[in-house]
Amino acid sequence: CASLVGGAPLLGFKSVPVGTADAITVPEGYVAQVIAPWGDPVGLSGENPAFKFDGSNSAAEQEAQMGMHHDGIHFYAQDGSASGLLVMNHEYVDYGLLFKDGSATWSADKVRKAQAAHGVSVIEVEQKDGRWSVVTPSPWARRITARTPMAIGGPAAGHALMKTAADPAGRKVLGTLNNCGSGRTPWGTYLTCEENFVNYFSGPDAPDAHQKRWGLKKGDGGYRWAEHDERFDAARHPNELNRFGWVVEIDPSNPSSTPVKRTALGRAAHEGATVALTKSGRAVVYMGEDSRFEYIYKFVSRDAVKPGGAAANATLLDHGTLHVARFDADGKGRWLPLVHGQGPLTAANGFADQGEVLIKSRQASDLLGATKMDRPEWIDVDAQGWVYCTLTNNSNRGGKDQPGLDAANPRANNTMGAIIRWKDDGDHDGLSLAWNHFVLAGDPANTRPEAQGNVKGDAFGCPDGLWTDARGVLWIQTDMSTSAMGKGDLARLGHNQMLAADVRTGEIRRFLVGPAGCEITGATGTPDGRTMFINIQHPGESPSELSDPANPRRISNWPDQRADGRPRSATVVIRKADGGVIGT
Numbered sequence: 001c002a003s004l005v006g007g008a009p010l011l012g013f014k015s016v017p018v019g020t021a022d023a024i025t026v027p028e029g030y031v032a033q034v035i036a037p038w039g040d041p042v043g044l045s046g047e048n049p050a051f052k053f054d055g056s057n058s059a060a061e062q063e064a065q066m067g068m069h070h071d072g073i074h075f076y077a078q079d080g081s082a083s084g085l086l087v088m089n090h091e092y093v094d095y096g097l098l099f100k101d102g103s104a105t106w107s108a109d110k111v112r113k114a115q116a117a118h119g120v121s122v123i124e125v126e127q128k129d130g131r132w133s134v135v136t137p138s139p140w141a142r143r144i145t146a147r148t149p150m151a152i153g154g155p156a157a158g159h160a161l162m163k164t165a166a167d168p169a170g171r172k173v174l175g176t177l178n179n180c181g182s183g184r185t186p187w188g189t190y191l192t193c194e195e196n197f198v199n200y201f202s203g204p205d206a207p208d209a210h211q212k213r214w215g216l217k218k219g220d221g222g223y224r225w226a227e228h229d230e231r232f233d234a235a236r237h238p239n240e241l242n243r244f245g246w247v248v249e250i251d252p253s254n255p256s257s258t259p260v261k262r263t264a265l266g267r268a269a270h271e272g273a274t275v276a277l278t279k280s281g282r283a284v285v286y287m288g289e290d291s292r293f294e295y296i297y298k299f300v301s302r303d304a305v306k307p308g309g310a311a312a313n314a315t316l317l318d319h320g321t322l323h324v325a326r327f328d329a330d331g332k333g334r335w336l337p338l339v340h341g342q343g344p345l346t347a348a349n350g351f352a353d354q355g356e357v358l359i360k361s362r363q364a365s366d367l368l369g370a371t372k373m374d375r376p377e378w379i380d381v382d383a384q385g386w387v388y389c390t391l392t393n394n395s396n397r398g399g400k401d402q403p404g405l406d407a408a409n410p411r412a413n414n415t416m417g418a419i420i421r422w423k424d425d426g427d428h429d430g431l432s433l434a435w436n437h438f439v440l441a442g443d444p445a446n447t448r449p450e451a452q453g454n455v456k457g458d459a460f461g462c463p464d465g466l467w468t469d470a471r472g473v474l475w476i477q478t479d480m481s482t483s484a485m486g487k488g489d490l491a492r493l494g495h496n497q498m499l500a501a502d503v504r505t506g507e508i509r510r511f512l513v514g515p516a517g518c519e520i521t522g523a524t525g526t527p528d529g530r531t532m533f534i535n536i537q538h539p540g541e542s543p544s545e546l547s548d549p550a551n552p553r554r555i556s557n558w559p560d561q562r563a564d565g566r567p568r569s570a571t572v573v574i575r576k577a578d579g580g581v582i583g584t
């Protein structure tokens with residue numbers, strides 16, 4: 001039987017029902033433990049400022065604490081499965097929670113605290129008798145924020161479009177923003193991805209064509225940073241926007257290392273960056289761009305990975321070829337190279353050199369005729385070489401004046417999303433591919449046929465996070481938006497959830513349901529398969545809060561459940577009560 005691995009079924013747990021509790025629900029026989037919520041100290045030496053439940057921690061204290069809105073996460077084992085480093089993203093902030101008085105009395109200090117709550121945390125964690133805790137202080141602990149100095153690597157380093165008044169050489173930038181999905185490399189580094197960076201910038205009265213293609217609008221995008229940090233004023237410093245939208249490489253084993261923005265991987269509203277290896281040892285990085293009608297990319301390194309860890313591969317991701325995907329109606333497709341001088345990517349068409357092709361990768365992909373997708377989010381690869389990508393949803397698909405349906409994006413008003421998968425004709429480095437849909441997400445109880453889906457198992461919508469564990473289980477995490485959750489096509493799906501898929505049979509089974517107002521995102525585990533770490537992001541987010549950030553209506557107090565507290569994003573540790581392997 002194809003669903004049997006080593007004689008045991010791949011999915012051995014009893015499915016959990018749809019739920020609306022303000023809690024984590026896991027299957028019988030499993031336990032969930034919360035660690036490292038927003039505001040807890042990361043364990044820098046000598047500084048351990050406690051979280052203040054009224055939101056009154058200072059900017060300096062936030063720089064030593066876990067950031068807000070946990071997202072992509074990876075575990076780096078140090079002592080087998082007993083201890084290691086957790087490295088995770090903090091995607092964005094919620095001013096109603098971050099400050100005691102929300103966005104009232106806006107100040108430079110508030111901008112600084114908001115910037116400090118973004119970025120990445122590195123924490124040391126250890127297990128004793130099945131309970132995990134953060135080690136404080138730890139020599140590995142680190143906060144990387146929206147102000148941390150970073151280098152720029154690859155063909156766009158030093159490019160005219162990357163130069164600013166503060167950095168006339170175009171080779172150094174402060175910080176990383178809106179870090180959403182992530183990846184890990186075989187040489188031990190962490191890849192953090194800059195997603196909706198444009199929202200942090202204030203645009204000029206009349207944005208130019210390049211700025212418009214990247215979504216820059218007149219005035220502030222909502223975060224109000226430009227009022228106190230002029231580099232976010234794109235009318236005064238137009239090139240600063242070009243310095244975001246990259247994949248950033250961080251070496252967690254060296255706390256004093258400088259993160260590097262890897263421009264050879266292209267610029268996008270990056271979701272994640274998943275690394276596969278060719279048989280010849282070259283690195284292939286798969287990346288989705290989570291935006292309606294944007295693209296799926298892969299980068300193939302020029303050189304093979306060398307033994308010797310991060311130091312030996314310090315420039316591996318600076319040399320190689322970026323490609324964008326075209327999915328054809330016959331189930332085949334092409335990887336189209338984004339190489340200056342090839343096809344339409346010429347000076348006559350506005351690309352002076354390879355750096356400009358990478359900075360303007362959206363415009364280049366438009367000219368190449370790549371397929372406009374339904375918001376590609378996380379990507380992962382199974383043992384057979386199939387590459388899976390979540391297409392989370394796209395309610396504009398097929399709408400008035402919007403791109404129509406195509407074979408890869410076949411549903412109008414796509415509220416439910418899908419998981420597409422492909423295999424290329426080479427070894428992750430081929431130029432042609434064969435594809436199909438692993439699943440069209442949905443709920444068969446819907447009356448609208450486009451929202452019913454074809455799930456073999458438990459209903460779900462809006463797949464986002466993806467992770468293949470060592471046994472081959474494909475874990476699927478959902479992100480039904482706060483404004484759509486519990487209504488319309490999503491009415492019967494409760495809170496966001498995590499499901500497990502048997503990629504051989506297509507069976508999908510619900511494993512976990514999250515607290516109110518959250519999404520589930522990021523998954524990683526220990527080498528022994530007995531501990532899984534996931535992140536709970538934006539618990540308590542409510543439609544009323546989105547419309548009036550200063551006066552959030554509290555729909556969650558997870559995980560602290562204190563009347564005087566506030567909901568906090570956090571990491572959840574999942575184990576079997578008997579210490580067994582997760583999923584069995």
Ligand code: FEO
Nearest residue numbers: 180195271290377
């Ligand atoms: Fe930050 Fe695409 O989710």
Ligand code: CA
Nearest residue numbers: 180181377464
């Ligand atoms: Ca996401």
Ligand code: CA
Nearest residue numbers: 377392464479
């Ligand atoms: Ca999402």
Ligand code: CA
Nearest residue numbers: 091519521537
């Ligand atoms: Ca998110």
